[in-house]
Amino acid sequence: MTSALFIVSEEGYWGEECIEPLTTLTDAGVDVTVATPTGGAPVIDERSIDPENVGEELAEHVREVHETDERLNNPEKLARVDARDYDAVVFPGGHGTEWDINQDRHARQALLQAVAGDEGKALVVCHAVGILAFTREADGSLLVEGRDVTGFPNEWEEGIVDDDDLMPDGRKLPYWVEDEVVAAGANWDAELDADTSVTVDGDLITGRGPGSSADAARTLLDELGVA
Numbered sequence: 001m002t003s004a005l006f007i008v009s010e011e012g013y014w015g016e017e018c019i020e021p022l023t024t025l026t027d028a029g030v031d032v033t034v035a036t037p038t039g040g041a042p043v044i045d046e047r048s049i050d051p052e053n054v055g056e057e058l059a060e061h062v063r064e065v066h067e068t069d070e071r072l073n074n075p076e077k078l079a080r081v082d083a084r085d086y087d088a089v090v091f092p093g094g095h096g097t098e099w100d101i102n103q104d105r106h107a108r109q110a111l112l113q114a115v116a117g118d119e120g121k122a123l124v125v126c127h128a129v130g131i132l133a134f135t136r137e138a139d140g141s142l143l144v145e146g147r148d149v150t151g152f153p154n155e156w157e158e159g160i161v162d163d164d165d166l167m168p169d170g171r172k173l174p175y176w177v178e179d180e181v182v183a184a185g186a187n188w189d190a191e192l193d194a195d196t197s198v199t200v201d202g203d204l205i206t207g208r209g210p211g212s213s214a215d216a217a218r219t220l221l222d223e224l225g226v227a
Helices: 015-027 057-070 105-116 124-134 177-183 210-224
Strands: 003-007 029-036 088-091 121-125 198-199 204-207
Touching: 003 015, 003 105, 015 029, 015 057, 015 121, 015 210, 057 088, 088 210, 105 121, 105 124, 105 210, 121 124, 121 210, 124 204, 198 210, 204 210
Parallel strands: 003 029, 003 088, 088 121, 121 204
Antiparallel strands: 198 204
């Protein structure tokens, strides 16, 4: 059976970016395991389940899965899982990833392992794309250098943080994803004129943001050869 490891933030994941791929892969028969940095239940960004932000139907669906899915409620400790045991590793986005997942050495190792061989795949969505700016190959080169990627664009970030880079919850955003990933040598195109943006570069798949989550999940299934 095809398997996937989801590495989810405990600092605030964006609901649609996790739940959409999680349910899409599960419905396709993929065996999904969830891991978090400490093994604690992942925390959802409350803005992503606010009906005024995302609509009542999506908010209700995401909240229900978040609260009832056993895999989300009892995740594995990230350090105790081996990405090489899975066909794909998925990194859902959310601003929270900037405080834990993107800075976690085990998450970076999992990303490297997922794209190192001929079999593995990695799907990285939205703010989680920032992990690409900090992940290095064994020879010291940056994983993302020269790769085509999409992700959460500066133009959208400008509408969220204030002039001091403070988030709506008062936390200061440590960096902007586009700036860091471009500085690391990526070929960046968030395709702002398109409704969705999903980019495939070898074994690496990136998705722009919430609205691209469904396309990203279907793209991953196609790359895995899962009908």
